[in-house]
Amino acid sequence: MRQPERSPAESYYWPVIWAVTLHVLIFAMLFVSFAFTPELPPARPVVQATLYQLQSQSQATTQTNQKIAGEAQKTAAPQFEVEQLEQKKAEDQKIAAAKAAEQKKAEEARKAEAAKKAEAEKKAAEQKRQAEIAKKKAADEAAKKKAAEDAKKKAEEEAKKKAAAEAAKKKAAEDAKKKADAEAAQRKAVEDKKAAALAELLSDSVQRQQALAETHGDKVAGSLDDLIVRLVSEQWRRPPSARNGMSVEVLIEMLPDGTITNASVTRSSGDGPFDSSAVQAVRNVGRIAEMQQLDRATFDRLYRQRRAVFKPEDLGL
Numbered sequence: 001m002r003q004p005e006r007s008p009a010e011s012y013y014w015p016v017i018w019a020v021t022l023h024v025l026i027f028a029m030l031f032v033s034f035a036f037t038p039e040l041p042p043a044r045p046v047v048q049a050t051l052y053q054l055q056s057q058s059q060a061t062t063q064t065n066q067k068i069a070g071e072a073q074k075t076a077a078p079q080f081e082v083e084q085l086e087q088k089k090a091e092d093q094k095i096a097a098a099k100a101a102e103q104k105k106a107e108e109a110r111k112a113e114a115a116k117k118a119e120a121e122k123k124a125a126e127q128k129r130q131a132e133i134a135k136k137k138a139a140d141e142a143a144k145k146k147a148a149e150d151a152k153k154k155a156e157e158e159a160k161k162k163a164a165a166e167a168a169k170k171k172a173a174e175d176a177k178k179k180a181d182a183e184a185a186q187r188k189a190v191e192d193k194k195a196a197a198l199a200e201l202l203s204d205s206v207q208r209q210q211a212l213a214e215t216h217g218d219k220v221a222g223s224l225d226d227l228i229v230r231l232v233s234e235q236w237r238r239p240p241s242a243r244n245g246m247s248v249e250v251l252i253e254m255l256p257d258g259t260i261t262n263a264s265v266t267r268s269s270g271d272g273p274f275d276s277s278a279v280q281a282v283r284n285v286g287r288i289a290e291m292q293q294l295d296r297a298t299f300d301r302l303y304r305q306r307r308a309v310f311k312p313e314d315l316g317l
Contacts, residue, residue, distance in 0.1 A: 015080075223290075224288075224290060224291070224293075224294075224303070227288065227290055228252075228285075228288065228306070228308070229308075231285045231288065232278075232281050232282055232285060232308070232310070233281075235280075235281040235282075235284035235285055236277060236278065236281035236310075237277060237281070238277070238312065239271075239273040239274055239276075239277050240273075241271050241273045241274060242271070242273070242274045242277070242312040243271075243312065244311075244312055244313045245311075245312075245313075246269040246270070246271060246274055246311060246312055247267075247269055247309055247310065247311045248265060248267065248268060248269040248274060248275045248278045248309070248310050249265070249266045249267035249307060249308070249309050249310075250263055250264065250265060250266065250278050250279055250282055250307070250308050250309075250310060251263065251264050251265075251266045251305060251306075251307055252282055252305070252306045252307070252308060253304065253305050254288065254291060254303055254304060254306070256291065256292070256296060256299050256300075256304075257287070257289070257291070257292055258287050258288035258289045258290065258291035258292060259286070259287045260282060260283060260285055260286060260287065260288070263279045263282035263283050264279065265278075265279060266307060267309075274312070278310040281310075282308075291303060
């Protein structure tokens with residue numbers, strides 16, 4: 001069991017008590033010895049002896065005191081050393097305890113600093129994670145917004161395209177109707193012009209029309225002339241130089257089977273391309289098989305060589 005620590009004053013207390021007690025006893029013994037010593041007549045030798053004796057006794061007392069003090073010192077020395085060792089041990093223990101406390105405190109401070117640092121790092125990591133989450137969320141929101149805008153824009157473009165397609169379809173239908181109406185009007189105009197051309201073709205020889213009518217009737221002659229005009233009109237291609245008011249007379253030469261052997265200009269319009277287009281249209285007809293309906297005499301008289309007048313407005317092609 002550990003003894004309680006003693007102060008330096010307590011360490012010297014008992015040795016001092018013992019030394020004082022011994023000195024008191026010595027002085028008491030000396031007092032008693034002086035008290036019982038007989039009185040002697042004064043004499044120098046005796047006085048000297050007495051003084052010597054006293055001196056001797058004083059020396060003995062001193063030696064005794066020294067011996068007692070030495071014994072006391074010898075007795076107190078081990079105890080003092082023990083006390084010194086215990087005090088040193090106690091001081092060492094205090095120092096060790098203080099060092100341990102300082103080390104513990106330093107360790108606790110280090111742990112606290114490490115914990116604080118770890119907490120700060122954790123907090124920073126959490127803040128970074130939250131920032132990344134917020135950034136990702138913002139990016140997702142931006143992507144969704146952009147996707148919605150793109151979808152809306154695409155829908156608007158599709159609606160515009162659809163509307164444009166509907167408009168184009170409607171316009172195409174209107175254009176087709178207009179074109180059909182124009183073609184119908186053009187066909188009617190062509191028919192009207194063909195009729196006018198037929199009238200013009202037949203008006204140059206009333207006598208031949210009368211002869212044809214007397215021989216075969218108006219129906220046959222009118223049908224052949226109308227056929228010639230229609231076939232030539234279908235083959236004619238209007239040249240850029242053709243103008244209303246022009247007219248060219250073409251001589252058509254045929255065989256009895258209706259084959260056209262030649263076509264030539266007998267009266268020019270004054271425009272070469274228009275004249276050539278009329279001649280080429282006649283030649284492109286090639287053969288009129290319906291001419292075989294006529295007898296040879298009628299054919300030779302009316303259609304072996306047939307003159308026809310062509311005008312741009314009459315042909316209408």
